[in-house]
Amino acid sequence: MTTDQIKGGFEKMKGKIKEKWGELTDNEIESIKGDWQTLKGLIQEKYGMAKDKAEEEVNNFLKSAKENTKENIDQASEAIINYIKKKPVTSVLAALATGLLLSFIIRS
Secondary structure, X not given: OOHHHHHHHHHHHHHHHHHHOOOOOHHHHHHHOOOHHHHHHXXXXXXXXXXXXXXXXXXXXXXXXXXXXXXXXXHHHHHHHHHHHHOHHHHHHHHHHHHHHHHHHHHO
8 A cells, every 4th residue: 555545545534533532633633644653642642541542542443444444345346246236238338338438548
């Protein structure tokens, strides 16, 4: 995973961080920039937690976010498979149209 991917993922997680640790200001959350060590330090400072406790909190948060992402991907995959099963002709036509469109774009 690249630094850009990590930072992009962080942009999506800002709201979740604010939900979980509401005492953090928007500026403090912005200062994290995907650096989870910074988040751990801010939580220690704002909530008066021991270093180990703050680290555990952040690790649990990241683990939960990862599990939620996996669940969302699994649900999306299942929905696509169900759609293909219900409408196989439409699915094949959509795939063909996409392939043709991409071939025209590549040739341009």
